Amino acid sequence: MIKVENISKYYGTLQALNNISFTINEGTCFGLVGPNGAGKSTLMKILSGILLNFDGDIHVRDWKVSKDRLKIKQQIGYIPQEICLEDTLTARDNLILFGNLYGLKGKELQRRMDEVLDQIGLSERVKDKVVTFSGGMKRRLNIGCALLHKPGIVIMDEPTVGIDPQSRNSIFSIIHQLKAEGSTIIYSSHYMEEVEQLCDSIGLIDKGQLMEFGRMEELLEKYAKPSLFIAGESIELGMLQTFGEAEAKGNGYLLNSDEPLLTLEKLVAHCRENSLEPRRLELYHPRLEDIFFNLTGTQLRDA
Amino acid sequence: MWAIARTELKKTVQDKGLWFWTFVLPIVFIVAFVAIFSGDESTSYKEVVTQIIPGYTIMFAFFIMISMVIVFVKDRERGMVARIASTPLSIHQYFFGKWLPFMIIVLVQITVLFGFGVVVYDLPLGDPFALILLSLALAFIVTGWGMAMAVIVRTENMGIAMTQILALGGALLGGLWMPVEFMPDVVQNISKALPQYWALQGYKEIILSGGGVADIWLHLLILIIAGVAGGVLALVSYPRFLRQSRS
Numbered sequence: 001m002i003k004v005e006n007i008s009k010y011y012g013t014l015q016a017l018n019n020i021s022f023t024i025n026e027g028t029c030f031g032l033v034g035p036n037g038a039g040k041s042t043l044m045k046i047l048s049g050i051l052l053n054f055d056g057d058i059h060v061r062d063w064k065v066s067k068d069r070l071k072i073k074q075q076i077g078y079i080p081q082e083i084c085l086e087d088t089l090t091a092r093d094n095l096i097l098f099g100n101l102y103g104l105k106g107k108e109l110q111r112r113m114d115e116v117l118d119q120i121g122l123s124e125r126v127k128d129k130v131v132t133f134s135g136g137m138k139r140r141l142n143i144g145c146a147l148l149h150k151p152g153i154v155i156m157d158e159p160t161v162g163i164d165p166q167s168r169n170s171i172f173s174i175i176h177q178l179k180a181e182g183s184t185i186i187y188s189s190h191y192m193e194e195v196e197q198l199c200d201s202i203g204l205i206d207k208g209q210l211m212e213f214g215r216m217e218e219l220l221e222k223y224a225k226p227s228l229f230i231a232g233e234s235i236e237l238g239m240l241q242t243f244g245e246a247e248a249k250g251n252g253y254l255l256n257s258d259e260p261l262l263t264l265e266k267l268v269a270h271c272r273e274n275s276l277e278p279r280r281l282e283l284y285h286p287r288l289e290d291i292f293f294n295l296t297g298t299q300l301r302d303a
Numbered sequence: 304m305w306a307i308a309r310t311e312l313k314k315t316v317q318d319k320g321l322w323f324w325t326f327v328l329p330i331v332f333i334v335a336f337v338a339i340f341s342g343d344e345s346t347s348y349k350e351v352v353t354q355i356i357p358g359y360t361i362m363f364a365f366f367i368m369i370s371m372v373i374v375f376v377k378d379r380e381r382g383m384v385a386r387i388a389s390t391p392l393s394i395h396q397y398f399f400g401k402w403l404p405f406m407i408i409v410l411v412q413i414t415v416l417f418g419f420g421v422v423v424y425d426l427p428l429g430d431p432f433a434l435i436l437l438s439l440a441l442a443f444i445v446t447g448w449g450m451a452m453a454v455i456v457r458t459e460n461m462g463i464a465m466t467q468i469l470a471l472g473g474a475l476l477g478g479l480w481m482p483v484e485f486m487p488d489v490v491q492n493i494s495k496a497l498p499q500y501w502a503l504q505g506y507k508e509i510i511l512s513g514g515g516v517a518d519i520w521l522h523l524l525i526l527i528i529a530g531v532a533g534g535v536l537a538l539v540s541y542p543r544f545l546r547q548s549r550s
Contacts, residue, residue, distance in 0.1 A: 045385070078386065082381055084382045102391065
């Protein structure tokens with residue numbers, strides 16, 4: 001179990017994190033989401049032991065970060081957003097470097113290297129220099145370097161940025177395998193569908209504060225309004241508002257209703273009577289992205 | 304720690320630029336300047352080679368700071384500093400691992416350039432023990448300052464510019480290009496605040512005057528203190544360096 005207790009962090013007078021607390025159960029995948037500048041990276045750096053000066057404490061199993069930093073670091077595999085590899089050296093050299101940094105040597109290191117290379121699908125390229133690798137291969141090796149010491153906690157900071165769908169799929173397989181092996185995963189990403197697909201629980205952070213925390217299904221239920229999605233040239237917002245609260249969404253409209261099936265029936269009848277032909281008419285299942293926009297708004301955050 | 308040192312050494316050996324700055328260019332300078340000044344009848348041949356070979360060796364030893372700046376700034380820019388900080392490696396082990404290969408390179412550089420002097424110009428070496436100690440102290444100060452510079456500078460260009468100022472300014476004022484005795488009193492006083500001066504005077508003491516460790520203890524002490532100051536500055540500046548690292 002990872003217990004984050006009252007974490008606050010200041011950069012000079014700027015408060016990056018404000019009294020954040022949550023608990024991640026062992027063997028689960030926790031998604032950390034938030035807009036740019038929300039404090040996500042600061043929290044990831046604290047969780048991975050990079051940032052040392054902060055208020056509050058983190059408990060990992062029976063250890064406290066404030067007292068047992070080295071023991072905790074040995075349990076963590078940190079996969080940064082940046083590709084942290086020595087480009088001019090081979091994949092093997094890079095794996096040896098990170099294996100050694102976690103205390104692996106000799107036959108044990110070789111055995112783990114073989115296992116990890118197999119896991120990330122780079123066994124055939126082990127003797128090649130990293131500079132010759134594609135973006136996806138580098139990302140996979142970046143992950144492999146963090147898994148050599150079989151960490152119980154894997155922290156992934158946007159591991160799928162800028163890669164092709166095949167490599168992304170391969171990374172998802174690695175994550176599923178890690179989950180099956182019982183690893184605890186902390187996953188940060190801007191891709192909401194990835195977080196929704198992979199994570200059991202999420203923390204939504206904005207302006208340094210934890211806006212929401214909980215199990216994915218609970219949050220979807222909490223924020224999701226039962227609704228219908230309807231689209232078509234002949235469909236107008238004014239007409240939909242006679243059935244309930246409606247708003248534009250994408251290339252159609254979202255119609256909120258406490259009884260979506262009943263509203264669906266009425267809407268179909270109305271369309272028949274008035275010879276309206278919707279292009280799409282379906283029950284809408286709320287997504288993590290809806291919760292995200294609901295809590296953080298839709299305004300740009302890069303200013 | 305040894306993993307970092309091994310990796311750094313492997314990377315550095317592949318860097319052709321470093322070979323040029325460390326070995327090729329200094330030899331070209333030594334050959335050119337010995338050829339120019341050995342025709343001067345007022346100065347003995349021994350004095351010429353004792354001024355030029357150690358002088359240019361010291362000057363080019365300072366250029367290792369450029370390689371150190373490049374390595375540290377690159378590590379910061381691509382997040383390697385933060386990545387390594389997430390491992391159980393301590394800050395001291397990180398710095399030691401990064402520092403050791405450059406220390407070795409400077410020692411090899413000094414050996415090669417002095418060896419070249421011995422073979423080609425019959426450079427006398429004096430007390431080998433004193434020579435080794437002084438060379439260790441020289442390598443220690445240039446790499447210590449190199450680490451400090453590498454951790455403090457914001458950009459690679461800033462580091463290269465500052466190294467040029469330190470290496471070339473120090474060479475000029477520290478008497479590496481011409482003996483300090485030929486300079487005005489004010490400059491001679493400034494020289495004494497520069498490590499280049501103490502390194503060169505130490506080498507001259509050993510080679511020209513046949514001095515031993517007892518004769519260069521002050522030179523050694525000054526160089527080591529300056530090197531330690533560089534190392535401490537690097538350690539103190541590390542938290543800021545880590546904060547600036549991508550991750």
